[in-house]
Amino acid sequence: MDAPNKQDLIVNQLHPFYFDDLHVRGCLVQLDARLIPDGQRQTENPASIDLVGQALVAVALMSSGLKGFESLLLQTRDMGPIQLLLAECTHEGHLRGAAHLRQGNIDSIEGGQLLMSLEAQGQRFQSIVPLATDLASSMELYYQRSEQLPTRLIIRSNSSRFAGILLQVTATTNPNQSLQDFEHALALLNTIKDEELLQLEPATLLNRLYHEHACRLLDGQTLHFVCRCSRERSLRALQTLGNDDLHELFVEQNGRVEVRCDLCRTPYIFVPTDVLTHH
Numbered sequence: 001m002d003a004p005n006k007q008d009l010i011v012n013q014l015h016p017f018y019f020d021d022l023h024v025r026g027c028l029v030q031l032d033a034r035l036i037p038d039g040q041r042q043t044e045n046p047a048s049i050d051l052v053g054q055a056l057v058a059v060a061l062m063s064s065g066l067k068g069f070e071s072l073l074l075q076t077r078d079m080g081p082i083q084l085l086l087a088e089c090t091h092e093g094h095l096r097g098a099a100h101l102r103q104g105n106i107d108s109i110e111g112g113q114l115l116m117s118l119e120a121q122g123q124r125f126q127s128i129v130p131l132a133t134d135l136a137s138s139m140e141l142y143y144q145r146s147e148q149l150p151t152r153l154i155i156r157s158n159s160s161r162f163a164g165i166l167l168q169v170t171a172t173t174n175p176n177q178s179l180q181d182f183e184h185a186l187a188l189l190n191t192i193k194d195e196e197l198l199q200l201e202p203a204t205l206l207n208r209l210y211h212e213h214a215c216r217l218l219d220g221q222t223l224h225f226v227c228r229c230s231r232e233r234s235l236r237a238l239q240t241l242g243n244d245d246l247h248e249l250f251v252e253q254n255g256r257v258e259v260r261c262d263l264c265r266t267p268y269i270f271v272p273t274d275v276l277t278h279h
């Protein structure tokens, strides 16, 4: 195996940034596609993997503006071209998600609904917005309706990476000035090229965009893909079938039953002695 290069060590991190001279905050995320578990990448089509990668970027970006939260969950309602889309980011930087498209390739995700659930201090807050043509525009709509703070998201992907950047006005006593600052920062952001967002190191990227400004990059938070599935959970799920049905299942499956996690698609294999209870 090759030794990891410097850039490999910087991806899979959440990088908040802010400006000393503009009422704007931001966040940058670059994810290596290999963050998504092998089982999922091998069973879903590339368009679905691309969508889940973008959704993981989106929830990670959104989590950067939240204080005292436990988890942020993005889901879509089963309508339109998306059969399933789910992405979650916890305050510890644990990501998980899955996506399944009805067809291999789509031009637009429009047609369904986006459901955002935030868990904070033991309470759950939910918002629903219609899905726009892409995920970033859908999230902007969410911000417009929920926080009412001008927010811009850009999310890009290629076969090996997913990346995104978020800019948002910070609330101040001078909304006009803040809005001007935001528009200025946005005009500079719009000069970004897809490959720059995907490949450039965070400090280099921000310097390219905002060298005229006092832009400060905060320490990154490491992001991991962590699914809550386990062999024990799969075993318990299987045991709910009862001995008779299990016997039948093992006969059908030639003595070896595979349970796959719905989310990360990790397979758990069981033989009769693992599962059957004897009286």
Ligand SMILES: [Zn+2]
Residues within 6 Å of the ligand: 227, 228, 229, 230, 261, 262, 263, 264, 265, 266
């Ligand atoms: Zn799993």
